[in-house]
Amino acid sequence: MGMIIQGATGDWEVVIGMEVHAQVMSKAKLFSGSATEYGAEQNSQVSFVDAAMPGMLPVINEMAVEQAVRTGLGLKAQINKYSVFDRKNYFYADLPQGYQISQFLQPIVGEGKLTIDLKDGETKEIGITRLHLEQDAGKSIHDQHPTMTLVDLNRSGVALMEIVSEPDIRSPEEAAAYMKKLRSILRYLGTCDGNMEEGSMRADVNVSVRRLGDPLGTRCEMKNLNSVRFIQQAIIYEANRQVDILEEGGEIDQETRLYDSVKGETRSMRSKEEAHDYRYFPDPDLLPLQFDDAFIEKVKADLPELPDEKKARFVSELGITPYDAGVLVAEKEVADYFEAVAKGRDAKLSANWVIGELFGNLNRTSKSLSESPVSADGLGELIDLIKDGTISNRIAKEVFEEMFESGKAAGVIVDEKGLKQVSDTGAIEAAIDEVMAANMDKVEEYRGGKDKLIGFFMGQVMKATGGKANPGVVNKLLKPKLDG
Amino acid sequence: MSLDKATVAKVANLARIRVEEEDLEGLASELNSILDWVEQLGEVDTENTPPMTSVADMQLRWRQDEITDGGYQEDIVANAPSPEDGFFGVPKVIE
Numbered sequence: 154m155g156m157i158i159q160g161a162t163g164d165w166e167v168v169i170g171m172e173v174h175a176q177v178m179s180k181a182k183l184f185s186g187s188a189t190e191y192g193a194e195q196n197s198q199v200s201f202v203d204a205a206m207p208g209m210l211p212v213i214n215e216m217a218v219e220q221a222v223r224t225g226l227g228l229k230a231q232i233n234k235y236s237v238f239d240r241k242n243y244f245y246a247d248l249p250q251g252y253q254i255s256q257f258l259q260p261i262v263g264e265g266k267l268t269i270d271l272k273d274g275e276t277k278e279i280g281i282t283r284l285h286l287e288q289d290a291g292k293s294i295h296d297q298h299p300t301m302t303l304v305d306l307n308r309s310g311v312a313l314m315e316i317v318s319e320p321d322i323r324s325p326e327e328a329a330a331y332m333k334k335l336r337s338i339l340r341y342l343g344t345c346d347g348n349m350e351e352g353s354m355r356a357d358v359n360v361s362v363r364r365l366g367d368p369l370g371t372r373c374e375m376k377n378l379n380s381v382r383f384i385q386q387a388i389i390y391e392a393n394r395q396v397d398i399l400e401e402g403g404e405i406d407q408e409t410r411l412y413d414s415v416k417g418e419t420r421s422m423r424s425k426e427e428a429h430d431y432r433y434f435p436d437p438d439l440l441p442l443q444f445d446d447a448f449i450e451k452v453k454a455d456l457p458e459l460p461d462e463k464k465a466r467f468v469s470e471l472g473i474t475p476y477d478a479g480v481l482v483a484e485k486e487v488a489d490y491f492e493a494v495a496k497g498r499d500a501k502l503s504a505n506w507v508i509g510e511l512f513g514n515l516n517r518t519s520k521s522l523s524e525s526p527v528s529a530d531g532l533g534e535l536i537d538l539i540k541d542g543t544i545s546n547r548i549a550k551e552v553f554e555e556m557f558e559s560g561k562a563a564g565v566i567v568d569e570k571g572l573k574q575v576s577d578t579g580a581i582e583a584a585i586d587e588v589m590a591a592n593m594d595k596v597e598e599y600r601g602g603k604d605k606l607i608g609f610f611m612g613q614v615m616k617a618t619g620g621k622a623n624p625g626v627v628n629k630l631l632k633p634k635l636d637g
Numbered sequence: 638m639s640l641d642k643a644t645v646a647k648v649a650n651l652a653r654i655r656v657e658e659e660d661l662e663g664l665a666s667e668l669n670s671i672l673d674w675v676e677q678l679g680e681v682d683t684e685n686t687p688p689m690t691s692v693a694d695m696q697l698r699w700r701q702d703e704i705t706d707g708g709y710q711e712d713i714v715a716n717a718p719s720p721e722d723g724f725f726g727v728p729k730v731i732e
């Protein structure tokens with residue numbers, strides 16, 4: 154559903170386009186051999202190329218090319234076998250070259266598409282305009298010295314993919330879904346780690362508003378949003394700001410705005426306006442980037458199964474609901490874990506255990522899946538014990554908690570605690586007789602017509618057997634006995 | 638094509654080159670001569686000529702994804718006017 158802002162003069166539709174910068178997973182930088190690893194000591198991962206020393210020349214990293222092609226294929230996009238690197242000129246302290254090597258008119262990847270997952274299992278297709286390769290800039294630190302800004306060039310020259318969407322997004326929720334899905338696909342592909350806290354993925358968000366059916370309005374761009382929550386907040390604030398201006402008869406200035414997450418507002422970055430005159434021209438240090446179909450085919454050959462395909466397979470082959478399938482495929486590690494549990498087992502039951510008990514316990518203890526004390530095989534063993542009747546579903550939950558606490562195997566816990574389900578009719582009959590003897594008044598009431606009391610007896614028998622009685626067997630034996 | 642004084646001042650500012658007011662007029666005229674000269678190329682018919690990307694017939698060289706460089710912080714900041722604990726120190730730039 155699109156976001157509609159109800160103004161005093163009528164309804165306004167919100168239109169959003171996103172430019173996402175995703176850091177390419179590679180050992181070395183886009184045009185130099187220095188390392189890309191996050192968090193190293195300042196300026197320790199900088200070559201003379203990255204520092205733009207005179208006479209240094211860029212040489213492209215094949216991995217960056219491969220990763221861009223892989224991402225393009227994952228976005229079902231056109232791959233351009235001929236693309237060109239340009240210089241984007243602007244002046245800033247953390248850009249030693251005085252220009253960023255980017256791609257302007259001829260990017261490596263053209264039009265593609267991405268399907269976002271919305272509430273209640275609905276989906277929507279968002280067009281991808283292009284993907285191009287470019288260098289990241291260094292990092293400016295403004296708060297560690299009283300009079301100076303400190304510059305660290307470790308990030309300078311790291312390969313980025315800028316992924317640009319069509320203005321197909323219509324609400325903050327859709328923008329969030331777009332970001333989440335893009336992150337999921339990049340992580341499946343292994344082309345970006347998607348770590349937003351470390352800045353591996355950042356979004357520039359373009360927002361405009363219009364009357365339904367009108368042509369696109371004038372947009373404002375909000376730069377460098379590094380969390381899904383901020384993206385949503387910035388869109389809501391900015392769209393309402395624009396509506397207020399338009400309703401008072403004003404006009405929107407096309408400009409770059411900064412989202413202040415502390416104040417929850419956007420404000421103009423006028424100083425950036427002049428820098429928008431980038432004077433792009435082809436980089437004379439670099440020949441056009443070219444490769445053949447065989448290169449593309451090689452990359453295509455080892456593409457993993459992507460979340461959309463995996464979800465479709467979980468639904469059609471395993472009979473899982475689209476909602477559950479969506480939850481399971483969002484992260485590749487979760488999908489792999491689930492598949493290991495479900496292999497040769499009841500897929501629906503496996504899905505319930507992963508989404509219900511496992512996620513519940515992980516959330517409660519703030520653990521990630523990789524830190525789970527219960528392995529996929531361990532959970533599988535527990536499900537086998539339910540399936541073959543060794544333990545009831547209720548006992549299984551208890552066993553799972555214990556597995557999660559102690560890391561012990563399900564079978565060991567069942568043996569140690571004597572939790573094995575009792576299906577032996579003799580033992581269950583004995584328990585029923587005991588319960589009835591202790592509750593003769595209730596038995597009379599039942600026989601007098603209060604049928605509902607059977608639930609009470611069921612509960613008492615389960616209690617008397619420590620929850621170990623097979624509920625099916627109890628059910629079968631209880632009624633004839635009560636009926637006398 | 639014709640550049641006026643204001644455009645020259647803007648280009649100079651973008652390139653961070655300081656140009657005195659009295660020099661703008663002369664520079665505009667010089668730049669216009671250069672542009673006129675380059676524009677003569679437009680007289681050549683290039684309808685069926687592919688764009689030239691290099692004077693030599695060669696392909697872009699690719700490099701393997703290996704860490705072969707970096708690890709010399711002191712060399713990187715050696716010529717910086719005010720290095721600070723391995724960082725470049727620059728005048729405070731804040732929005």
